[in-house]
Amino acid sequence: PDIITVQELANRMAARAGEVVKALFRMGVMATITQSIDADTAELVATEFGHRIRRVSEADVEQGLEGEADTEEALEPRPPVVTIMGHVDHGKTSLLDALRKTDVAGREAGGITQHIGAYMIQIPTGDRVTFIDTPGHEAFTAMRARGASVTDMVVLVVAADDGVMPQTVEAIKHAQAAQVPMIVAVNKIDKPGVNLDRVRQELLQHEVVVESLGGDVQEIQVSALKGTNLDKLLEAIILQAEILDLKANPNRAAEGTVIESKLDKGRGPVATVLVQKGTLNQGDIVVAGAEWGRVRAIIDDMGIPLTGAEPSEPVEILGLTGVPSAGETFVAVEDETRAREITEFRQRKAREKVAAAAGAARGTLNDMLA
Numbered sequence: 319p320d321i322i323t324v325q326e327l328a329n330r331m332a333a334r335a336g337e338v339v340k341a342l343f344r345m346g347v348m349a350t351i352t353q354s355i356d357a358d359t360a361e362l363v364a365t366e367f368g369h370r371i372r373r374v375s376e377a378d379v380e381q382g383l384e385g386e387a388d389t390e391e392a393l394e395p396r397p398p399v400v401t402i403m404g405h406v407d408h409g410k411t412s413l414l415d416a417l418r419k420t421d422v423a424g425r426e427a428g429g430i431t432q433h434i435g436a437y438m439i440q441i442p443t444g445d446r447v448t449f450i451d452t453p454g455h456e457a458f459t460a461m462r463a464r465g466a467s468v469t470d471m472v473v474l475v476v477a478a479d480d481g482v483m484p485q486t487v488e489a490i491k492h493a494q495a496a497q498v499p500m501i502v503a504v505n506k507i508d509k510p511g512v513n514l515d516r517v518r519q520e521l522l523q524h525e526v527v528v529e530s531l532g533g534d535v536q537e538i539q540v541s542a543l544k545g546t547n548l549d550k551l552l553e554a555i556i557l558q559a560e561i562l563d564l565k566a567n568p569n570r571a572a573e574g575t576v577i578e579s580k581l582d583k584g585r586g587p588v589a590t591v592l593v594q595k596g597t598l599n600q601g602d603i604v605v606a607g608a609e610w611g612r613v614r615a616i617i618d619d620m621g622i623p624l625t626g627a628e629p630s631e632p633v634e635i636l637g638l639t640g641v642p643s644a645g646e647t648f649v650a651v652e653d654e655t656r657a658r659e660i661t662e663f664r665q666r667k668a669r670e671k672v673a674a675a676a677g678a679a680r681g682t683l684n685d686m687l688a
């Protein structure tokens with residue numbers, strides 16, 4: 319199959335397209351600059367121009383993104399990434415807001431709390447925790463469908479006065495399917511007459527066995543409204559993180575996942591990303607989904623510009639050429655050529671998918687007409 323246009327091949331070799339056409343002619347291939355040629359022909363021409371060719375299969379293009387596996391010595395502890403889930407009105411947003419206020423990092427005054435869908439706090443012990451605010455379970459499902467695993471644990475919020483509800487059950491299923499541990503935060507314990515045993519029994523029916531019933535799921539009673547036991551919840555998170563022994567190599571090219579993205583009027587495409595490996599630096603060339611760009615700015619959840627972001631840090635990045643989708647992975651690559659190669663591959667794949675779907679639809683229509 320033809321894989322590259324004469325023009326594109328010339329561009330990559332920094333040669334004149336006319337010279338490439340001539341070289342092809344000498345090889346008995348008649349092609350204009352807009353025509354495509356196959357891999358063997360392209361390789362022959364490239365060799366003639368003094369280039370060494372590295373054949374990249376489609377699988378390589380994707381696999382290459384995985385990079386080298388890290389050695390044990392290269393790994394360093396990283397903060398846990400926590401997702402808060404639960405039924406609507408059980409207090410997820412209130413809890414996220416309350417937890418955020420416990421941040422002791424004392425980051426520069428003047429920082430304005432940004433809503434970037436994720437934030438990192440430092441607790442009195444010096445440990446840091448990243449919280450992801452899933453706008454809805456749909457986003458979480460989309461991420462999982464893309465194979466993105468961003469969260470190390472789920473904090474399941476259950477309102478003590480309401481108990482296990484449909485979205486509580488959904489959240490439990492998500493956590494179980496993603497095989498991440500859960501911590502139950504029984505919220506609204508400030509309300510009169512709450513029945514904790516009933517909540518525990520309801521959870522038990524969905525195979526969530528809290529410690530007081532002999533299981534290994536930590537249960538913390540909190541009030542997001544009054545700020546009760548937030549320290550206990552954070553302790554439980556740190557304990558769970560220690561059990562998980564979370565590590566990543568900060569000294570490599572960055573990799574991670576897009577948490578959310580938007581097209582900002584003034585700033586262009588803005589993506590909130592979670593760095594999961596390596597360190598993302600200003601000026602890095604990154605590929606995010608089928609988009610790429612040079613990272614023009616890295617901004618934390620307080621709106622403060624950073625020069626770099628390490629594993630488990632959620633940051634906004636500016637400089638992409640388009641808006642990637644939530645759940646897509648991003649990687650820092652060596653140069654623009656590599657970035658183009660990967661994004662072109664992904665865009666072509668996406669087009670093929672659309673074409674195949676359209677073809678299937680046409681087929682159905684033809685069947686109907688026949």
Ligand code: GDP
Pocket residue numbers: 404405406407408409410411412413505506507508509540541542543544
């Ligand atoms: P979400 O839909 O899960 O994000 O829930 P919200 O955080 O928006 O909270 C829903 C409602 O419950 C709001 O009116 C909150 O003020 C209230 N709420 C949240 N946490 C508590 C709590 O600990 N105690 C009481 N009494 N009310 C709470």
Ligand code: MG
Pocket residue numbers: 410411412
């Ligand atoms: Mg909410």
